[in-house]
């Protein structure tokens with residue numbers, strides 16, 4: 001066994017000593033601001049001469065861009081860590097505001113640069129990006145240029161950005177404000193309490209059905225009371241988005257989300273088609289689960305209900321060693337990497353008050369290190385979360401020598417390495433379960449996630465595409481929104497539920513996110529994509545690690561179809577890959593059905 005006991009507190013001093021009071025950080029921010037201003041000036045001073053000689057100036061600009069961006073990301077990640085470890089750190093909030101304003105200036109300069117690229121003729125551009133050192137950046141540079149071309153003029157786009165502040169993003173913020181005021185009443189021990197939506201939502205994973213159904217009744221009521229405001233918010237937010245698309249001449253509402261995720265529509269359609277064809281097994285699981293819970297049929301509010309209870313606790317040290325051991329079955333680099341992360345205090349896991357909720361992994365590019373944040377209380381799912389976040393860190397590690405511009409991967413591949421790492425550990429946990437009951441609890445946990453990704457997310461996708469079509473013809477009423485949602489849920493769950501959640505369009509934050517459109521299908525894509533890679537790794541054994549890392553290195557410099565073609569030799573627009581991936585999830589269900597066949 002390991003001789004060292006791992007610390008549960010991370011080390012941030014290696015980046016900047018002294019937390020939010022750090023003089024080094026102050027100096028770093030001043031330097032960052034200067035670099036951004038210089039970059040902006042340099043962009044604005046450039047008039048491409050439209051010859052291959054433009055490569056020299058462009059190369060210089062890109063070097064400056066990289067230096068400034070890394071400084072900015074380094075500072076942003078550090079301050080993000082400060083805020084997470086102590087939500088009362090007031091100085092960190094003002095540092096955060098400073099970084100946000102630096103980012104905004106930087107983004108504007110980047111937009112101007114993309115625009116300048118469009119003034120170079122296609123023929124010249126082709127020559128430009130086939131010569132080193134721009135050659136290896138050809139994909140991302142051409143992508144930026146193409147995206148800029150598909151937009152309106154620089155002036156018009158600048159006007160849209162300016163108007164978005166109060167006319168688009170503010171609708172998203174209004175949503176947050178309305179939601180923050182919503183209270184869901186709930187009676188506990190004879191006492192009526194007013195729960196926030198977050199607290200109320202946690203009750204859906206209660207093991208008592210009375211609790212779940214009581215909360216759901218008041219949950220629907222609370223959202224229903226705000227439905228008029230929320231429908232108006234959603235209508236204007238989507239209306240703004242559609243109007244911008246229309247002005248740019250974009251007809252398909254999926255154009256932007258697909259291009260952000262660097263994928264073809266055909267791939268998306270094939271993925272959903274395979275999922276739909278294989279839903280019967282998920283329905284069987286829902287039926288069995290209903291039976292085990294003593295129900296005729298599951299309802300929406302039963303979907304997060306746990307199977308039984310496991311008392312087993314895993315200490316942080318045990319969890320860490322379990323992860324290291326199981327990563328080692330897959331590959332030496334991943335195991336060695338995890339060891340470094342534990343030993344060098346890359347992880348903040350201590351269970352103490354004052355920390356932010358949730359978990360994340362953030363990269364500090366100047367130091368080529370990552371930091372992981374979570375609160376570890378010893379549950380099996382904490383171990384999975386820890387493995388998940390280590391997977392993200394490993395993705396950055398695999399990419400550490402990739403040119404900076406080739407590191408910006410999209411949401412649909414962002415979860416590849418994390419899901420992969422989580423699968424290794426979750427599968428090992430199922431295999432190592434001390435008895436059948438514990439095995440069922442762990443399996444059920446895995447399957448619930450599958451149901452969420454293949455059914456719940458599918459409902460969100462079906463609703464959102466149909467809603468946007470409807471919205472093109474005018475405002476959509478609350479009644480219609482409910483109707484569209486109910487229809488989408490029935491379809492996505494194959495009618496397997498007794499009661500649905502028609503107001504889900506209101507209660508789900510993701511429909512109101514303005515930063516990224518269609519915040520749904522990339523989750524499902526990422527999950528299945530990762531499972532497909534996992535299947536390949538199981539087939540090939542330990543030697544697969546090198547190939548896996550090569551795939552990770554390419555995640556941000558090609559389309560997902562090319563990525564899959566190059567590293568997995570599969571065509572994502574065809575069904576085979578997706579079928580394999582879906583079957584990995586279905587195997588869990590088979591095992592669950594087999595183990596529970598004699599239970600009442």
Ligand SMILES: [Zn+2]
Pocket residue numbers: 388392415418
């Ligand atoms: Zn993640």
